[in-house]
Amino acid sequence: MEAKNNVTDEVVKGLKTWARANSPWVLHFNSGSCNGCDIEILSTLTPRYDMERMGVKLQASPRHADILLCTGAVTRQARERLVRIYQQMADPKFVIAIGSCALSGGVFEGCYNVMGGIDQVIPVDAYIPGCPPRPDAIIDGVVKLLNSLLPPGSQIRSAFPIHDQTPAKVVSK
Amino acid sequence: MPESNAPIRFTIPIGPQHPALKEPGHFQFTVDGEVVTSAYVRLGYAHRGIEKAAEQRSWIQNLYLIERICGICSHIHALAYCLAVENLAHVEAPPRAQAIRTVVAELERIHSHFLWIGVSAHEAGFETLFMYSWRDRETVMDLLEGLTGNRVNYSANLLGGVKFDIDQAQADSIRKGLDFLEERTRHYLDVISHDSTFLQRTRGIGVMTSAQAEVMGAVGPTARASNVKRDLRVEAPYAAYKAFPVQMVLDTRGDLEARFEVRLKELFESFRLIRQILDALPEGELAVRLPRRIPAGETVVRLEAPRGEVYYFVKSAGADKPERLKVRTPTICNLTSVIRLAVGHQLADVPMILAGIDPCFSCNDRMVQVRDTKNDSQKLMTWEQLRQHGIDFYRSNGK
Amino acid sequence: MNTQEIITLAEGIVQQWDWATEVSHPRPNQLDVHVKLLKELVPIVVGLRVKRLGYLCAIVGIDLGPEANEMEVLYHFCPGDVLIALRVRVPRQDGTVPSLSEVIPSAEVFERELHEMFGIEITGLRNTERLYLPESWPEGLYPLCKDFNPASLTDHAGEN
Numbered sequence: 001m002e003a004k005n006n007v008t009d010e011v012v013k014g015l016k017t018w019a020r021a022n023s024p025w026v027l028h029f030n031s032g033s034c035n036g037c038d039i040e041i042l043s044t045l046t047p048r049y050d051m052e053r054m055g056v057k058l059q060a061s062p063r064h065a066d067i068l069l070c071t072g073a074v075t076r077q078a079r080e081r082l083v084r085i086y087q088q089m090a091d092p093k094f095v096i097a098i099g100s101c102a103l104s105g106g107v108f109e110g111c112y113n114v115m116g117g118i119d120q121v122i123p124v125d126a127y128i129p130g131c132p133p134r135p136d137a138i139i140d141g142v143v144k145l146l147n148s149l150l151p152p153g154s155q156i157r158s159a160f161p162i163h164d165q166t167p168a169k170v171v172s173k
Numbered sequence: 174m175p176e177s178n179a180p181i182r183f184t185i186p187i188g189p190q191h192p193a194l195k196e197p198g199h200f201q202f203t204v205d206g207e208v209v210t211s212a213y214v215r216l217g218y219a220h221r222g223i224e225k226a227a228e229q230r231s232w233i234q235n236l237y238l239i240e241r242i243c244g245i246c247s248h249i250h251a252l253a254y255c256l257a258v259e260n261l262a263h264v265e266a267p268p269r270a271q272a273i274r275t276v277v278a279e280l281e282r283i284h285s286h287f288l289w290i291g292v293s294a295h296e297a298g299f300e301t302l303f304m305y306s307w308r309d310r311e312t313v314m315d316l317l318e319g320l321t322g323n324r325v326n327y328s329a330n331l332l333g334g335v336k337f338d339i340d341q342a343q344a345d346s347i348r349k350g351l352d353f354l355e356e357r358t359r360h361y362l363d364v365i366s367h368d369s370t371f372l373q374r375t376r377g378i379g380v381m382t383s384a385q386a387e388v389m390g391a392v393g394p395t396a397r398a399s400n401v402k403r404d405l406r407v408e409a410p411y412a413a414y415k416a417f418p419v420q421m422v423l424d425t426r427g428d429l430e431a432r433f434e435v436r437l438k439e440l441f442e443s444f445r446l447i448r449q450i451l452d453a454l455p456e457g458e459l460a461v462r463l464p465r466r467i468p469a470g471e472t473v474v475r476l477e478a479p480r481g482e483v484y485y486f487v488k489s490a491g492a493d494k495p496e497r498l499k500v501r502t503p504t505i506c507n508l509t510s511v512i513r514l515a516v517g518h519q520l521a522d523v524p525m526i527l528a529g530i531d532p533c534f535s536c537n538d539r540m541v542q543v544r545d546t547k548n549d550s551q552k553l554m555t556w557e558q559l560r561q562h563g564i565d566f567y568r569s570n571g572k
Numbered sequence: 573m574n575t576q577e578i579i580t581l582a583e584g585i586v587q588q589w590d591w592a593t594e595v596s597h598p599r600p601n602q603l604d605v606h607v608k609l610l611k612e613l614v615p616i617v618v619g620l621r622v623k624r625l626g627y628l629c630a631i632v633g634i635d636l637g638p639e640a641n642e643m644e645v646l647y648h649f650c651p652g653d654v655l656i657a658l659r660v661r662v663p664r665q666d667g668t669v670p671s672l673s674e675v676i677p678s679a680e681v682f683e684r685e686l687h688e689m690f691g692i693e694i695t696g697l698r699n700t701e702r703l704y705l706p707e708s709w710p711e712g713l714y715p716l717c718k719d720f721n722p723a724s725l726t727d728h729a730g731e732n
Contacts, residue, residue, distance in 0.1 A: 032219045035533070036244025036325045039288065046307035061555075077217045077706040081540075107238050110229075111222035112715050112722035113705070132244065132325050220704035224689075225715050225722060390627055390678030409653030471598070473648060473655050475629065486632050486646070501630040501682075509678050 023055035024146060027065035027089075031082050031118065033072030037099035037132040041069060049135040056142065062088035067142070070124075073101035073108045074115035086122045094125040094145060099132050106131065126170045133168075141168030199539035199556075204520055206547040207566075212515040212523075214508055227498040232258055232332060232467055235495065242500065243533055244325050245288060248274075248281045249478040250500070251330040256411060257487040258332050260472040262463050268413070268455035270334035275413035276347075276450050277321065277329045279443040283354060284313045285479035285531075286436045290361060293433070293528040297374045298564035302364065309357045316350045319343060334460025344451045355444045362437045366430070373567055375429035379514050379526040382427055389510040392503045393481020395530045398435045399427035405477035417450050419443075432529045466493050478503055480531050504533040521566035524559060575601050578625065578654045585619045586658075602655045610660060614670050617647070617658070621675060626651035628672070631682035633690040635664070635718045643667055643690060662692060671696035689716040 030038050044051040045058060059065045062085045074082060086095070097118040100106035105116035118124050128141035148170045201213040223242060227235050239254045240247045252274055259266060266274070287310035294302035314324045320343055321327035321336075329335050339347075365371055381391065386399040396403045404421045406414045422439040424431035469491035475484050481503030490496040507530040515523055520543065539556040554562075573581070582603050586593045592608035593616070607613050620626070626649035634644045647658040660669060669686075671694045672679040683694045684703040691714040694700075702709070714720060 030218075032221060034219075034241050034244040034247075036241070036247070039244060040325065043307065043311075046311075047304055048308060048311050072219075073221065075218060075220055075706075076708060077220070107241050108221045108223075108226065110722060111226045112720075112725060113220050113222040131241070134324060217702070217704045217706055222715060222722065225720075229722075387627065388677060390676070475650065482629070484630050484648075486630065486648075488634065497632075497634050499630065499632045505681055506678060509681060 023057070024066045024142075025057050025059045025064055026067045026069055026142075027059050027062055027085070028069045029071075029082060029085060031070055031072035031078040031102070031121075032075030032114070033099065033101055037071035037102070037130075040132045040135050041071070041098065041138060044135045044138055049139060051139055051142075054139075054143075062086075063090060065089055066093060067145070068093065068095045069098055069138075069142075070095060070102050070118045071098050072118075073105040073111075074118060074121050075113050076115070077113075079115055079121055082118075082121055095122060096126045096128060096141060096145060097124045098128045098138060098141070099130055101131075103127050103129055124171065126168065128168045137168065144168050144170050199541065200523075201542040201544070202515070202520060202523070203544045203546060206545070207519045207521065209515050209518055209520055209523065210546070212512045214512055216505075216508075224498055224500065227495055229494065231493050232463075232465075232495065235498070236330065236332060237328075239500075240326055240328055240330075243502070245285050245533060246281060246478045246480065246483070247326050248277050248329060249476055249483055251328070252278060252412065253474045253476045253483055253485040254487070254498075255330045255332055256476075257472050257474040257485050258463065258467055260474065261467045261470050261487065261489050263468070264333060264461055264463055266334045267458045267461060268416070269338075269457040270459050272413040272417075272450050272454055273335045273337075273339055273459070274330065275417065276339065276447055277317070277327060277335075278412065279447050280313055280317055280320075280347075281327075282443050282479045283440060284310055284317065286440055287313065287354075289436065289479075289528075289531045290365075290433075293525070296524040296528045296560055296563070297371065298560075299371065302361075306357075306361065309354065312350050312353055316347050319346060331460050332463045334458070336459075338459060339451070339454065344454075347451060348448060351444050351447060355441065358437055358440045358444075362434065365433045365437070370567075372430065374522075374525050374563075375433060375529075377428050377430075378522050379429045379432075379518065379529055380427050381510060381514060385513075386427070386510065389513060390506045391481075391510045391530075392506045393477070393479075393531075394422075394435045394439065395432060395481065395507045395510065397422060397439075398424045398431035400425045403482065405475050405482055409475060411474070411476055413450065416455075417446055417453075419446055429525055429529045436531070466491060467495075480504055480533055481507060502533060504530070508532070519566070520559070521563040524556075524563045573651075575652075575654055578651050579603050581623060582620065582625055582651075582654075582656050585623060585625070586616055588619070589615070591616060599655075601653055602657070604657050604659060607658050607660045610662075610669060613647075613658065613660060614672060614675060617672055618675055620649055620656065624651075625649060626654070626656060628676050628679055628682070631679065631686055633686045633692060633716065635690060635716060637718050638664070643692060645669055645686065645692065647672070666693070667691075668693040668695050670694075673697055688714070690714050691717065 028041055043049060097103055101108060102118045105114055108114045109116055115121055126141055126145040128138055130137055199215055202209050203211040230238060240251045242250045287306050291303040291306035317327055318324045321329050381399045383400045386396050386401045392403055400423050402421060406419050407421050419442045422435050424435050467489045469489050471488045473486050475482055483503055484501040486499040487495055488497040511527055511530050514526055541554045541559050544551045583595055586605045591612045594606040596604045598604055629648045629650045632646040636642045636644055641664050642661050643664055645660050649656040669692060671683055680699055681703060683697050686692055687694055688702050688705050
């Protein structure tokens with residue numbers, strides 16, 4: 001009996017991972033950016049890039065989101081809201097920091113109202129550099145994160161050619 | 174004591190407080206049923222402290238900081254800064270550079286207006302129009318990328334000129350792109366002036382008279398739609414606008430429909446202007462050198478960004494860093510008008526009234542607090558929910 | 573009216589009624605008006621508004637530093653391509669200026685920013701809430717004052 005339950009657990013876990021990786025629901029949060037990264041994120045939903053055909057759906061509520069896409073250097077005002085959103089997301093959850101500001105504060109590093117990047121406030125799982133990163137780079141980064149959740153051999157193939165040396169970096173846990 | 178027959182309205186504190194209400198909502202509306210009786214906007218979510226930072230960076234370092242004040246109108250900010258510094262240094266960028274700066278500025282206006290029409294359509298629930306306009310916008314993004322190397326943050330300006338030239342091949346591809354964009358603009362103008370469901374959300378809504386626009390300090394297309402003749406390219410021409418003038422596009426109706434039409438119609442001026450400049454690009458250098466220390470003095474530069482007047486005040490004490498930099502964006506001027514306009518309108522109209530000024534802050538995650546004095550209730554909505562409220566309201570009350 | 577006519581008209585307005593003003597012309601299209609008595613600021617603004625001489629583009633605060641021990645506030649009115657600058661000086665500590673918001677409603681946001689960045693009191697301003705700074709920002713700390721150094725804030729990293 002026990003052995004059978006273990007197999008079922010494994011299968012269900014695998015299915016959940018596959019579903020999450022193949023159809024992630026994504027929440028977008030701007031922590032005080034110039035909007036450059038945000039408009040490139042929005043561009044990924046529009047016909048030329050069309051991230052939705054890969055199953056990525058933009059969500060409005062933290063409770064339903066698997067992945068949090070963050071832009072901006074985190075202003076003091078946005079900080080509380082960012083933490084609250086992160087707390088409202090159900091486990092397992094992943095955070096992607098998009099753009100130089102989200103990575104390290106960018107050109108605003110050291111400014112009095114800026115915390116200096118998303119990872120100063122919440123844990124980050126992947127970093128996508130750029131000012132702003134192109135929509136292709138954003139999709140590439142999201143796919144890289146999703147691939148890191150899947151066992152090797154069943155990884156997603158992005159519609160864009162992925163080189164091994166693309167700048168997006170997934171933090172290994 | 175005389176008795177009043179009017180219902181007394183006051184805000185009743187509701188408890189226990191929703192935990193999320195502890196944080197300030199971006200927007201707070203008090204309503205009486207569906208009608209907005211007071212409106213309040215909380216800013217500061219994108220306040221980074223740029224003016225202070227500018228005092229601690231060199232003149233050149235500031236160029237890279239200024240470009241990133243706004244991702245949508247990056248070039249106009251950088252241009253304003255460069256013109257201000259050039260003023261202080263008593264230097265003028267060469268005519269070819271000014272012309273190229275103007276071409277990029279107009280291409281930026283095109284991208285910004287296409288972005289805005291998509292976002293506004295999204296606010297009204299017109300997803301198709303959003304998708305189409307953003308697909309078309311990719312054309313102008315390609316043109317800008319081909320010219321400058323980046324889709325956003327073009328970084329075209331140098332203190333003293335521009336970084337790159339426009340050659341024949343690029344000029345030809347720009348012309349081709351403009352032909353496509355012009356045809357699409359004609360289509361969108363047709364849609365917004367004839368589509369009945371769209372007109373339901375815009376015609377006669379958010380009316381601002383000429384006098385009100387003046388008093389409230391509105392700028393840009395928001396003001397021009399109320400027949401207020403404000404356009405820096407015409408009133409105080411800068412860069413190449415003296416040699417290549419534009420016509421001001423005005424409208425007398427002052428409603429949301431007028432604001433939509435003014436932005437689309439002024440795109441035709443942009444198309445015409447870019448073509449004219451490309452046909453007559455002045456010969457010469459691309460930049461002149463500036464000293465590392467900028468002479469002491471003060472200057473004010475005012476330019477016409479896609480959203481309206483952007484104002485820069487720069488003071489130098491003769492050092493290698495600015496003494497004071499002040500940036501006043503157009504949105505702060507237009508926001509005052511939105512707040513006052515919202516009062517008296519239905520809550521369902523608020524998303525479109527805000528879209529009508531083309532606000533320069535992110536469209537995501539704006540929390541809205543709504544206090545209803547008629548039903549004694551208070552709730553916290555996301556902007557998404559407010560948007561949907563507007564869409565549902567007009568769907569059920571529509572023709 | 574052309575540039576010269578606007579400047580002449582503006583000069584006439586700000587120099588009437590024995591107002592304590594001093595004018596200068598830093599550039600051909602620019603008029604600087606040094607307003608010596610703060611109580612005359614609002615009447616001068618009304619005078620400009622009555623003649624529709626431009627709209628209020630911005631209010632700029634400048635900290636002239638601990639040595640000068642003064643701050644300067646500039647009010648920029650821009651009819652067309654002309655720049656009319658009303659300039660007042662206030663002490664660095666406890667400086668006050670009268671509010672323009674009764675005459676020019678859009679001045680309110682500019683004045684709120686002036687106060688929170690420099691600590692200058694605006695008498696008669698009804699809405700004194702912060703504009704850009706968060707509620708958690710410490711009282712009495714004014715970012716654009718010359719003696720404020722952002723590096724002195726200790727909570728940039730790691731505070732959750």
